[in-house]
Amino acid sequence: MIVISLDECTRVKRFQQMAEGDIRRIEPGSENVPIYSSLYSRHSRNYVESVSVETCTIMNRLGYGDEIRRWRVEKFRQIDRLYNAELSYVTGITAGSKAEGLTGYLESDWDILFVVDDILCVEAGINIHTITGDMDVFRMDTRVYSGHCRLLQEREASTGNKLIHDALCDDGYGGALLSSSILLDEVGNIAGDGMQQHERAGPSIPGVIEGVLNMDTVYSLRCHCPSILQKWAVRPRHWPSTVIVQKVVSLGAYVTPVGHKGSENKHMEWRICFNTGETELVNNLNGTQVKVYVMLKMILKDILQPQKKEITSYVLKNIILWQAERNPQSQFNAHDFFYWLHDALRELRTAIAQKHVAYYMIPDRNLMAACGLEEALQHKWIADITDMMAEGPRVILRLPKIRQTIVASQEPMLWFSQKKMELEMLFLEGMTTGMESDQNYAISREVQRVSRQVQQRMLLEGSVVNNLDDITMNILMSY
Known part of the structure; x- marks a missing residue:
């Protein structure tokens, strides 16, 4: 059972109200997205767009923004070049x-x-x-x-x-x-x-x-x-x-x-x-498409929870690539995040019902052939996805990573997110320096400095952790 405080309940309720319509009107997003959608038959389009923008902002804070994503891509390319030498x-x-x-x-x-x-x-x-x-x-x-x-x-x-x-x-x-x-x-x-x-x-x-x-x-x-x-x-x-x-x-x-x-x-x-x-294809998806892909992976891990790889994140990647190929790129923007998530969930539901997803590069190959999906689980997942689609934007409250960000106080959450990204950047930078001792020593000192900042903040928050290495690893493994 998840127990949350009164303040957390208030924040969740506020988000639910936003999803249900208790928010100010904003300018609509792309007018090219089809207005006839089962998503909009249950939820006002203006409200769905508002929550879409807020959700994209939350995902940026969690480390899925364009800038940090491109930085990671470049660092791992550097790491590959270094180790291949x-x-x-x-x-x-x-x-x-x-x-x-x-x-x-x-x-x-x-x-x-x-x-x-x-x-x-x-x-x-x-x-x-x-x-x-x-x-x-x-x-x-x-x-x-x-x-x-x-x-x-x-x-x-x-x-x-x-x-x-x-x-x-x-x-x-x-x-x-x-x-x-x-x-x-x-x-x-x-x-x-x-x-x-x-x-x-x-x-x-x-x-x-x-x-x-x-x-x-x-x-x-x-x-x-x-x-x-x-x-x-x-x-x-x-x-x-x-x-x-x-x-x-x-x-x-x-x-x-x-x-x-x-x-x-x-x-x-x-x-x-x-x-x-x-990899090149995924790196050329825009920010909204990437966030839909990440959200689908969260849904797979936290809600559907396959135990025998009946569905994999690779299946989800292919659903996203097909979605990108078949629709104008201009339609994928932050206002329409939930429209495209809804569309991807519908494709996933169809894939599960038919046990078929065409491989994006070789469509004759079925990625779900011999996947071992049993009938009872197949029916359960179809029902689960149908329920999620009916929930609309509120579905994200089922996801621990997103829910934690919504219920957390904004200032501490932003501070810890920043420290996590600082530590990640330091560790990846260290991997690109090879065996250069002076550089690695400087990076190690900076890691210790950031970890001490986290330790001091935790003391103020009432937590006591003395081992700096434990703090560093826990921060890097968080979210």
Whole structure:
């Protein structure tokens, strides 16, 4: 049971009144958003727009604003460049929410794609004699479930790669197929310095560094599949721009060691993915679209709470990308936040009812195929989402992170949010300085200074925590 004070009740009630209409009138947002919506049939459009703006402001305070998001993106790019200068045989690429600037330093897992160097996979029709360099070349056989392939070795590098060599299997016709499951077993035995590995989850190898920083590593191979990317590029669309489309195409593709769940030969299959391209796409969503995506992830985590990954945040990302492609960018603004959240919830409800979400890059691939969603849970989630859609803006009061911000006194909340961002920026700055002792020493002193400020504020608030390291970690892991 959640127990809140009288003051907190007053703030929640005030927000509910705002959601229900007890607020002043403001100028409406974009007039291009359709006015005929079930959201507006239950709630006045002016009121929905007012709460939309307030909610976007709250999310900015929580660290989802454009400026901090872009700063995080750039810092993780710097971190990748720094660490890749020290790596051999693989290239590390930050992926997921960290690469998209959507989570703080310790707020979620750090996803890293390790791309094995000097290996290239090519689709049918590519002349391998045009491929220069001493590298292993594999031909992609896509005659499996859409978005997946098998890899047939066509050329072997003179130096050889033990990791690859040990994962080769006879295809029965004198050729060699690369086994995804064998390679995954091999890389699963490779542990980074100071990392404690956890049980594997699909193609990812989760672990934790120094008991604090959770990481998910996925090994992959570079993939040259221009026909797949060109098919995506020529789709009629509102978004992204032609320049971004061409950049996504230029970033290419990868294959990761995981087959289709329902396949008898999944141990020999690989999934085609576009991690860097998808990061570029998310980084070109505007602030409102990003906030809708983040809110959907909160709803998934705090309300739907899947236990067996029947629905993942990746499914939500694809719903947002389709939403962006199909609608004019000018319609996505702060006033219409709840309109687009309502629209995304409707798409999610349809996806659950049909057990189908088309992969944004390869629409023939169903992201919910063999997802293991049982009928009873399917009906429950459909009912839950229907209730959320009927609630309108008040749905955000179900979300602990948002509710905590609403009920908190504004000044202390803003102060602690600022200190959290200061600490996050210091830690990420420290990761970009490498082993420069003078810089790291200066950053450490600044971290201690900020942590002492928090400690002193906590003493004034009636809390006693003596260990500065505990204060630092708790602040970074908050929200």
